[in-house]
Amino acid sequence: MYDVIVIGAGPAGCIAAKKLGESGYKVLLTEKMDLPREKSCSGILIPKSIQTIEKEFGKIPESVFSHPLISKGIIINSTHGKEYRFESEGYNIWRNLFDHWMSLKAEETGCNLQTLTAATGCEEEKDHVRVTLARMPARNHAGFSKNRSPTISYEKAKMVIACDGASSRIRRDILKSPPNxxxxxxxxxxxxxxxxxxxxxxxxxxxxxxxxxxxxxxxxxxxxxxxxxxxxxxxxxxxxxxxxxxxxxxxxxxxxxxxxxxxxxYITPEFQVNLGKGRVLFAGDAAHLLNPMGEGISSALASGYAAAEAINAGCDFENNINPVKVLDSYEIYLKEEIEYMRRQWKFLSSICPDFTSFRDSE
Ligand SMILES: Cc1cc2nc3c(=O)[nH]c(=O)nc-3n(C[C@H](O)[C@H](O)[C@H](O)COP(=O)(O)OP(=O)(O)OC[C@H]3O[C@@H](n4cnc5c(N)ncnc54)[C@H](O)[C@@H]3O)c2cc1C
Known part of the structure; x- marks a missing residue:
C-alpha cells in the first residue's frame, strides 16, 4: 500500500511527489507517457513560478532554456486594437526538458516514478483508494513494440493526487462531469x-x-x-x-x-475550481486552476505543493491519514491563490470586456 499515488508528472505532480518523498512518504508517481514527453506550451515561467522552482528544485539547468532566454512580459491586444503592456521578467523554457528535469528531481527523493503507465480509474474503498493502472509495453529503438495492449494492474494508496492535466480523466470520473x-x-x-x-x-x-x-x-x-x-x-x-x-x-x-x-x-465566468472529493485531491489543470492567457505553471506548482502540505497536516504520528482534514487544509492553503486568480480574470474582463462576452456566449 502506498501512502500517496500522484497521477501525472507535469509541474503539479512533480512538486507534490517531491515534497511527499522528502517527508518520507511512500509515493508512486505514475505518468502515462514515456519521458521526456511533449507538452504543447509556450513555456513562459513567470517570476512566481521561478521562485517556487528555485526554492523547491534548485537552479534550473541551462539545457531546458529556449531563446530568448528572458521573457519580458506580455502584450495584450484587445478587440479594438488597444494594446496593454505588462512588463515582468520571466524565463523561456522547453516543457519536455523542463518537466523531465523536475520528474527526475522527484524520483531522487525516493518516490517510485512509473512511466508509460496511465491511471484509468480510482475507486474509493473503506480506508484507501484503489487505482487501476494500464501499463504500455516499452517501445524498441525504432519506436515500435510488438504487443501494444496494456497490462492492467491495481495499486492502493491512502490518498491520491490527480495531476493529470486539463482533460483529467480522474476528475471527470469522480465528479461525473463532462470534459470542459x-x-x-x-x-x-x-x-x-x-x-x-x-x-x-x-x-x-x-x-x-x-x-x-x-x-x-x-x-x-x-x-x-x-x-x-x-x-x-x-x-x-x-x-x-x-x-x-x-x-x-x-x-x-x-x-x-x-x-x-x-x-x-475552459475557464468560464463562474470559475469552477474543484479541489477534490474524499481521498482524491485534484491539482493544477485537473483542478481547473488557470490564470488569464493560459498561464498555469505557477498555479500547478502552488496546488501540487499545497496538496502535499495538506496531506502532511492530515497525517498523524501512526501514519494514518484523515481525508476530511486533508481536503479542508488543502482548501485553506489554496484560498489566497484562488482569490488572486479570480481577481486576475476580473481584471482581464475589465480591460477587455469583449473577452468576457464572447466566452459568455458559449
Ligand atoms: C498552448 C499552451 C500554452 C501554454 N503556455 C503556458 C505558458 O507559457 N506558461 C504557463 O505557465 N502555462 C502555460 N500553459 C498552461 C500550462 O501548460 C498548464 O497550466 C500546466 O502544464 C499545468 O500543469 P499540470 O501539472 O497540472 O498538468 P500537465 O502539465 O498537463 O501534466 C499532466 C501530466 O499528466 C499526464 N497524464 C494525463 N493523464 C494521465 C493518466 N490518466 N495517467 C497518468 N498520467 C497522465 C500527462 O501525460 C502529463 O504529463 C499553456 C498551455 C497550453 C495548452
Missing part, C-alpha cells in the same frame, strides 16, 4: 515579423480564435497559436490569424516545421 476544455493549435516556423521577440503577444479579437490567439518566439521558431472550443475550426481561425500577422506585422514565414494540438481548462 479549450483546444489549442500552434505552429512553429522560421521567418521574421515586426513584433518584439522578447514579449508574449496575446490577441483577443474573436475573429482570430474562440478564446485567444498568440505569438511568441522559441529558439529559431516563430510560434503562432489559437484557442478554440470547436476543434474542427482550429485551422480556419489559425489561417485568419496568420493572414492578419502577415498584413499588420509583416510576417514573412516559411512552411510550418511543427504543429501542436494541446488542451487547457
Amino acid at each position: 476544455h479549450i483546444i489549442t493549435y500552434q505552429t512553429f516556423c522560421k521567418g521574421s515579423i515586426d513584433l518584439d521577440y522578447g514579449f508574449f503577444h496575446a490577441f483577443l479579437d474573436p475573429q482570430f480564435s474562440q478564446y485567444d490567439a498568440w505569438f511568441n518566439v522559441k529558439d529559431d521558431y516563430l510560434v503562432m497559436g489559437v484557442g478554440v472550443k470547436d476543434a474542427s475550426l482550429m485551422k480556419h481561425y489559425h489561417s485568419k490569424f496568420v493572414s492578419y500577422l502577415k498584413s499588420h506585422y509583416h510576417a514573412r514565414i516559411g512552411p510550418f516545421k511543427k504543429e501542436e494540438v494541446g488542451l487547457m481548462p
Whole structure:
C-alpha cells in the first residue's frame, strides 16, 4: 500500500511527489507517457513560478532554456486594437526538458516514478483508494513494440493526487462531469515579423480564435497559436490569424516545421475550481486552476505543493491519514491563490470586456 499515488508528472505532480518523498512518504508517481514527453506550451515561467522552482528544485539547468532566454512580459491586444503592456521578467523554457528535469528531481527523493503507465480509474474503498493502472509495453529503438495492449494492474494508496492535466480523466470520473476544455493549435516556423521577440503577444479579437490567439518566439521558431472550443475550426481561425500577422506585422514565414494540438481548462465566468472529493485531491489543470492567457505553471506548482502540505497536516504520528482534514487544509492553503486568480480574470474582463462576452456566449 502506498501512502500517496500522484497521477501525472507535469509541474503539479512533480512538486507534490517531491515534497511527499522528502517527508518520507511512500509515493508512486505514475505518468502515462514515456519521458521526456511533449507538452504543447509556450513555456513562459513567470517570476512566481521561478521562485517556487528555485526554492523547491534548485537552479534550473541551462539545457531546458529556449531563446530568448528572458521573457519580458506580455502584450495584450484587445478587440479594438488597444494594446496593454505588462512588463515582468520571466524565463523561456522547453516543457519536455523542463518537466523531465523536475520528474527526475522527484524520483531522487525516493518516490517510485512509473512511466508509460496511465491511471484509468480510482475507486474509493473503506480506508484507501484503489487505482487501476494500464501499463504500455516499452517501445524498441525504432519506436515500435510488438504487443501494444496494456497490462492492467491495481495499486492502493491512502490518498491520491490527480495531476493529470486539463482533460483529467480522474476528475471527470469522480465528479461525473463532462470534459470542459479549450483546444489549442500552434505552429512553429522560421521567418521574421515586426513584433518584439522578447514579449508574449496575446490577441483577443474573436475573429482570430474562440478564446485567444498568440505569438511568441522559441529558439529559431516563430510560434503562432489559437484557442478554440470547436476543434474542427482550429485551422480556419489559425489561417485568419496568420493572414492578419502577415498584413499588420509583416510576417514573412516559411512552411510550418511543427504543429501542436494541446488542451487547457475552459475557464468560464463562474470559475469552477474543484479541489477534490474524499481521498482524491485534484491539482493544477485537473483542478481547473488557470490564470488569464493560459498561464498555469505557477498555479500547478502552488496546488501540487499545497496538496502535499495538506496531506502532511492530515497525517498523524501512526501514519494514518484523515481525508476530511486533508481536503479542508488543502482548501485553506489554496484560498489566497484562488482569490488572486479570480481577481486576475476580473481584471482581464475589465480591460477587455469583449473577452468576457464572447466566452459568455458559449
Ligand atoms: C498552448 C499552451 C500554452 C501554454 N503556455 C503556458 C505558458 O507559457 N506558461 C504557463 O505557465 N502555462 C502555460 N500553459 C498552461 C500550462 O501548460 C498548464 O497550466 C500546466 O502544464 C499545468 O500543469 P499540470 O501539472 O497540472 O498538468 P500537465 O502539465 O498537463 O501534466 C499532466 C501530466 O499528466 C499526464 N497524464 C494525463 N493523464 C494521465 C493518466 N490518466 N495517467 C497518468 N498520467 C497522465 C500527462 O501525460 C502529463 O504529463 C499553456 C498551455 C497550453 C495548452
